[in-house]
Amino acid sequence: MNEGRKEQDPTLVCTCSDLYINDIEDAVADGEEDYTEIMQYHCTFPRCGKCQDHVELIVKQGEG
Numbered sequence: 001m002n003e004g005r006k007e008q009d010p011t012l013v014c015t016c017s018d019l020y021i022n023d024i025e026d027a028v029a030d031g032e033e034d035y036t037e038i039m040q041y042h043c044t045f046p047r048c049g050k051c052q053d054h055v056e057l058i059v060k061q062g063e064g
């Protein structure tokens with residue numbers, strides 16, 4: 001997690017893998033709801049894991 005980069009761009013969710021809010025929403029729209037599976041959807045994997053809470057928040061909002 002690069003906190004500075006995330007602060008500069010609030011739409012950036014995962015700085016390790018360069019995933020933005022719309023990337024997470026795309027995965028959710030395709031039926032993914034698990035953090036690791038959302039990473040795999042974008043051909044990557046959790047690294048530091050610090051974006052997990054943010055990813056899960058977006059999943060919840062998508063279910064809303």
Ligand code: FES
Nearest residue numbers: 014016047049051
């Ligand atoms: S910010 Fe490190 S795994 Fe997402």
